[in-house]
Amino acid sequence: MTQDLHDTVERIEQSLTVRPALSRAAARFVESHPDEVQRIVATALETAAALEATGAPVVATRTLPPALQRLVTSTRADADEGRVLSISEAAELLKVTRVTVYAWIEAKRLLAWRATRRGVLVPAEQITGPGEVVPGIEHVLAVISEPAAAWDFLAEESPYVDPNALRRPIDALMAGEVDA
DSSP, X not given: OOHHHHHHHXXXXXXXXXXXXXXXXXXXXXXXXXXXXXXXXXXXXXXXHHHHHHTOOSOOGGGSOHHHHTTSOOOOTTOOTTOEEOHHHHHHHHTSXXXXXXXXXXXXXXXXXXXXXXXXXXXXXXXXXXXXXXXXXXHHHXXXXXXXXXXXXXHSXXXXXXXXXXXXXXXXXXXXXXXX
């Protein structure tokens, strides 16, 4: 076997370490059917490779209707849109203790809600850095007291921020436009 072919085979046989962001339904499927995951991923990769070889577009999310595009999970490593964290993950990202995260949730500085099996969920997008969260969350929670509903409002494009353009309220808060 030539060295190039040997290197290729060795690379392919190594386990993939990519951890894509998955929807809740996909994560449940992985938990329920762990033996099927490798076959499904291999099939998807082979299909993508075959499409690429023919010159066909491999990813065609732009052809999805707008109502469905928001359901597609981003594969970018830095994409926090739609991602939720546990209390421990939020504490690690914020560089604070779990107790501090709970205190910020209680003070309505940080938006979070209890999920049935996953514990408390904290939308990652509201965390802007160590010890930093998007300003104005407390104003939204003063009007929409249910945290999950408040997050739905913040994360969806809305004419409430600017009647001339659809914009997400969370983006306005990130830009410092708390009054908007």
